[in-house]
Amino acid sequence: MPRAYRSPTLVSLLLGLVLPLAGCSPDTSSTAEIPTVVDSHVIQAGNGADITRLSGRVQAAERATLSFEIAGKIERIAVDVGDRFEAGAPLATLDDERYRLVARQRQAEAREAEASLIEKRQDYRRQSSLAEKGYVSDTQLDTARAGLDTAESRHASAVAAQELAERDLAQTTLNAPFEGSVSARQAEPSERVAANQAILEIISDREGFEVATSVPETLVDALSTGTTHSIGFPALGGGTLPATLTQLGTQPRSSNDYPVILSLDEPPEGVRAGMTAEVELSLAGAAQDASLLPIPLTALVYDDEQHAHVLRIDEDGRLENVEVTVVDIGEERAKVRGELAPDERIVARGTEFVDPGQVVSLLDQGPERYN
Structure with a gap:
């Protein structure tokens, strides 16, 4: 039986078709890592000056809570909230x-x-x-x-x-210790009261007004009495006024906040005790440190021991965990100190969805600035 004849030209053509197809077959030996898209923030250099904004409340510089030193039944209260009185005027009496x-x-x-x-x-x-x-x-x-x-x-x-x-x-007559007005009334006639039970709260405007606020323990060393700061009053319109820091507490309140009192140098017209104030504290010393870097508050990550971290994005797009010390926290940003440098990029939002060592890509969005 004669052998089939195959043309050399046909064989060469078939081999040319098979070899390219073999090169196009997928390589299943490795899987490429898919980057996660993240919103990032470029770290800006600290400018050496810092202003911390806090909320406060206006209070009279001279105020008192009045009470009888003896127990008894109230016979008369001569004033009500908002009433003004002269120094030495009888404000309340007991049945004597x-x-x-x-x-x-x-x-x-x-x-x-x-x-x-x-x-x-x-x-x-x-x-x-x-x-x-x-x-x-x-x-x-x-x-x-x-x-x-x-x-x-x-x-x-x-x-x-x-x-x-x-x-x-x-002592059955309660006299005014100074000229002023009544800010609160806490008892009524015919009521039996104990010794030293609060009856009236009074304020005086002869010593002006002051603003009470509190600062975290990380800022206490950056403040000192006698320094000048700024205070605004939302209820009285825009603008700020100078105020002098007169008292800096030595014992913290709850949450390790220390009380601060600022005296208004020139109280604005219309200011009243109890109004909300916006306090701008100019920090000095350790707080005015160029090593403090402003970052978005949402960039902070806390571990199980409540240590703060950020996720830095290296040149290859891989995340690095960097521990930082939080020095100040505002409404939208924080001041931190750590192994970070200006122009480095960190994850700004969504830190809970990525982990250190993971490769990420950047969201098409310009860096946010936190001055």
């Missing part, structure tokens, strides 16, 4: 009947003790005179001396009790 009776009783006891003292003093003088003449014994003289001593003690005690009773009677 019981205290008047006690004062009269103590007066009678003091007079009785005084009469007894006079009698014992005369007796002692008589006994002394007789003892000098030898008509009485030393024992009788000592008895007279002891009786006089007892009478003197009882008289002194009775006089002190009388003074206390008269003082309590005077």
Whole structure:
């Protein structure tokens, strides 16, 4: 049987078709990593100056909570919230009947003790005179001396009790310690109140107004008394006014915030106690540090031990975990210190969806600036 004849030209053509197809077959030996798209932020250099914005509240520089030093039933309250008064004016009174009776009783006891003292003093003088003449014994003289001593003690005690009773009677009237107005009223007539129970809260505008706020422990060393800062009042329109830091607390409140008091150099017209204030603190010292870098608040990542981190994007688009120290936190940004440098790029949002070591690509969006 004759052998089939294959043309060399046909064989070459078939081989030319097969070899390219073999080169196009997929390589399943490795899988390419698909980058995750992230929103990024380019770190800007610190400028060496820093202003922290906080909320505060206006309060009168001179204020007091008034109360009776004694217990009793309120007979009258002469003022209400918003009423003005002069220094020394009677603001409230207690029913004083019981205290008047006690004062009269103590007066009678003091007079009785005084009469007894006079009698014992005369007796002692008589006994002394007789003892000098030898008509009485030393024992009788000592008895007279002891009786006089007892009478003197009882008289002194009775006089002190009388003074206390008269003082309590005077305390049934609550007088204004200075000229001002009533900011709060916490009791009503016919109500029985205990000693030192708050009755009225009063304020004075003679010493001006001040603003109370608080700062985190990381900023305490950057503040000092006597420095000038700025305060704005949303209820009074735009603009800020100078204020002097007069008090810096040494004991923190809750959440390690330290109280701060700023005195308004020139209180604006219309300012009232209780108004909201926007405080701009100019920080100094450690806070005015070029190593502090502003970043978006959403870029911070916290581990199980509440240590702060950011995710830096290297030149190959791979994420690196960098620990930072948070020095200041605002509404939208934070000031941090760490192994970061200006112009480096970090993940700005969505840090919970990526991990260190992961490759990412950048969202088509310009870097945000946090000054």
